[in-house]
Amino acid sequence: MLFFVIAPGTIVGFVPWSITDWQLRPAFFGFEALRLAGAALVLLGLILLVESFARFVWKGFGTPAPIAPPTKLVMTGFYRRVRNPIYVGLVTIVFGEALILGDDRLVVYAAILWLFFHFWVLVIEEPTLERSFGDEFANFRANVPRWLPRLTPWPGSAKDQAS
Numbered sequence: 001m002l003f004f005v006i007a008p009g010t011i012v013g014f015v016p017w018s019i020t021d022w023q024l025r026p027a028f029f030g031f032e033a034l035r036l037a038g039a040a041l042v043l044l045g046l047i048l049l050v051e052s053f054a055r056f057v058w059k060g061f062g063t064p065a066p067i068a069p070p071t072k073l074v075m076t077g078f079y080r081r082v083r084n085p086i087y088v089g090l091v092t093i094v095f096g097e098a099l100i101l102g103d104d105r106l107v108v109y110a111a112i113l114w115l116f117f118h119f120w121v122l123v124i125e126e127p128t129l130e131r132s133f134g135d136e137f138a139n140f141r142a143n144v145p146r147w148l149p150r151l152t153p154w155p156g157s158a159k160d161q162a163s
Contacts, residue, residue: 003065004053008086011113012045012093016106025102038099041092048089052078073133075140080153083144087117121146 016022028034055077056063060070064086078085091114098106129137143154 003063007065008049008053008090011090012097015109016094016097019105019109020097020101020103023101023103027102028099028104034099035102038096038101041096041099043096045089045092045096048078048085048092052085052089055079069128069132073129073136073140075144075154075156078149080144080156081149083141083146084117084121087114087121088147088149091117118147 053064055074056070059076060072060074062068062070062072082088091110094106094110094113098104098110126137126141133140140154140156143156144150
């Protein structure tokens with residue numbers, strides 16, 4: 001729980017606040033409805049984040065924290081649509097905040113954040129998952145996209161569906 005508050009809280013709370021001081025700027029392109037779209041993105045991102053984080057505990061018997069990684073590969077819930085729903089959720093929240101506040105600096109921060117996550121996944125996370133879960137991860141990787149969600153959930157194996 002502490003990791004949840006510190007890591008995502010810093011990424012979507014403290015850093016955006018330090019950049020913007022939560023000051024509203026004019027809406028992008030003068031289109032106030034983008035603020036509502038931003039609020040919807042923040043809500044969607046929070047749902048992805050909280051559900052996927054909790055799933056690490058329920059199904060993976062661990063956490064997203066590197067010091068307590070899951071002992072089982074998580075392939076249920078949002079993980080049936082996208083391999084990295086926590087990272088997708090975090091970037092979605094920051095982009096939503098950018099739309100709400102009308103602040104292009106948060107758009108840049110969201111892009112940098114995604115690039116960092118992409119690098120982290122390629123260099124650290126996926127090789128670690130490959131070593132830890134072997135063919136199970138290879139099958140998951142072959143069927144579930146890294147960043148852009150599948151329109152239909154991956155059915156997984158019969159064993160996964162029982163989970």
